[in-house]
Amino acid sequence: MKHFYTLLISILLLTASAVAQFSVSEVITDYGGLWKSGSMAINSTKPDNSHNLLAFTFNNKRYSTGVNDARLTTSGQSFIPSDFRALPMQSLSGTVNGNTKIGLGELLDGIGNGASDPRPENSIPKYLTDGVKGLDLGTCVANLPSGDMILPITNVKSTAINDGIPDLLITQIADAASGHFDRYQFLDINGNRVGNALDIVLNTILPVGNWTADFYEANTRPMDLKSGYIKTDRAVRLWAADFSSFGITPANSSQIAYFKIELNGTSDVAFVAYNDNTIDVQTSLLPVKLTYFNATAKKEGVQLNWQTTSETASKYFVIETSSTGQSFHSVDSVKAVGNSVSVQSYSHTLKSSVNGKLYLRLKMIDANGAFTYSNIALVDFGVSTQQLSAFPNPAVSYTRVNHSIATGHELIQLVNGQGAIIKQVSVQKGTMQSTIQFGIIPKGIYSVRWIDANGSKAIALSIQ
Structure with a gap:
């Protein structure tokens, strides 16, 4: 019993010391x-x-x-x-x-x-x-x-x-x-x-x-x-x-x-x-406003699509891949428009012999060498996918999202330009279309994000 109390007192003293260290x-x-x-x-x-x-x-x-x-x-x-x-x-x-x-x-x-x-x-x-x-x-x-x-x-x-x-x-x-x-x-x-x-x-x-x-x-x-x-x-x-x-x-x-x-x-x-x-600290991101970046597995490789709403002195987009989602390597690049205040859409096919999952991201670099990264997209060459789409787009009060047949464990999110989740919809099993009701939200460009067991992909949605 004496040893027990000695141990208890030691633990309490250690906890107090740890609290004092950071408080x-x-x-x-x-x-x-x-x-x-x-x-x-x-x-x-x-x-x-x-x-x-x-x-x-x-x-x-x-x-x-x-x-x-x-x-x-x-x-x-x-x-x-x-x-x-x-x-x-x-x-x-x-x-x-x-x-x-x-x-x-x-x-x-x-x-x-x-x-x-x-x-x-x-x-x-x-x-x-x-x-x-x-x-x-x-x-x-x-x-x-x-x-x-x-x-x-x-x-x-x-x-x-x-x-x-x-x-x-x-x-x-x-x-x-x-x-x-x-x-x-x-x-x-x-x-x-x-x-x-x-x-x-x-x-x-x-x-x-x-x-x-x-x-x-x-x-x-x-x-x-x-x-x-x-x-x-x-x-x-x-x-x-x-x-x-x-x-x-x-x-x-x-x-x-x-x-x-x-x-x-x-x-x-x-x-x-x-x-x-x-x-x-990087308090402002590279002057490229990325609306979305998604990837789709194709027979010939990976189809990459992304869109920007504005660019200032942007130079090029480096495509990086990873088999684990952690250590990325540069594999290709796409020249940027440079300066733009209108929507710019990019499409690029990346040849790949990967058999399984592949993680991808964009490294967005400006003329001065500053850079930032996009979200990480995931494709699985063992899983068939359907292109994500939404109609109406532009939309006013709602949109219908067309997607691959659902297992019931997927989510659809409406995300604003700052990355905040505005709406989230659970997808019913067996469906291939889901509706998002907007409610009262500001007009602007949003992302519709589809999340399933294989990762996520997104498309741009204009709400007017």
Whole structure:
């Protein structure tokens, strides 16, 4: 029994040490001019509107975010000047469901103790990057769908490794589920892990304060606000880490291309921020707006089709393939139009002798050598497919999607130009046509995405 208690105490001490290693112990925001709260002195005032993070304390040192250092100074707050910004959200693989909420400060929508009319905008990317430098602690996405969040990183400064200064800052501002953890890691350009992963059990991070929020339903348009989610209090937690905590060294730092978060389905994120003094981030993509990229297995090889809505100084598209979906190799290229403000359609047949699955993507390169990647398409030479099509197109209130005969396990998604899933339809077994009703959505160019066991493909759809 004595050994049991000794082991238990050791585990508790280890857990406490791990929590202390990453926990942010205090925050200062611009709510009401200046709002300061910490794990050892929780402020009784609960922010109920938009407010930006001005500073945070990590390992007993207070770092500013650069949002408003002058206000910190005039308020008599000492700090180490820094520059933190929200990482842009490049992709989120999970599907919005009935548990996914948009959390807004209770008065942010202009209505106390109820829903606004019209409802707030339904946009997951917006609420992960809003506010000054993207650091608004008065909005969040609660219960982010289980899946992967991929955030682009273009350069890690090796001198920042193991210097004790935080390089990443991550938020958790609603109910942290007990025992659930998210996994955080850096990836190279092919999706391979660089260094090691960190598994953070979010409810072990000590709260630094509380806020009052409404939680709108993210899976409805317009967003609904249900009883029980109106004017509710939630805890605010933040954690931070140095590159070295991820096993990043000067030897492997140059391999980093992305920061990946494997979400467990219960995370409540206001933003994921980076130290701009230590990381260079690609905040805007190559000036090629890609509407869709799809691939179809043909007898003579792979038929590739893609479309852009605008191009600025684009040079060419490199076609890359992989047998695993991770390590890609260049196999062909297609010259780009260069400059265009109208729709440009591309078609290319790639000869292939692969017997089985083949993953493909485009590397889109501009005249200066900058580049970005398309989505990954998958073809299987062992599976017969039918070309995906939709009618009417352009459409107004609905479209009918023609597809291969369904097994009942497929999905059809309507995706906007920012990559957000607007609608999702389950496909009935045995059918070859499915209808998407749009509801109230903005006019524009969308993608209709077909997802089955072999991967996904998409076509462009104009909604007028």
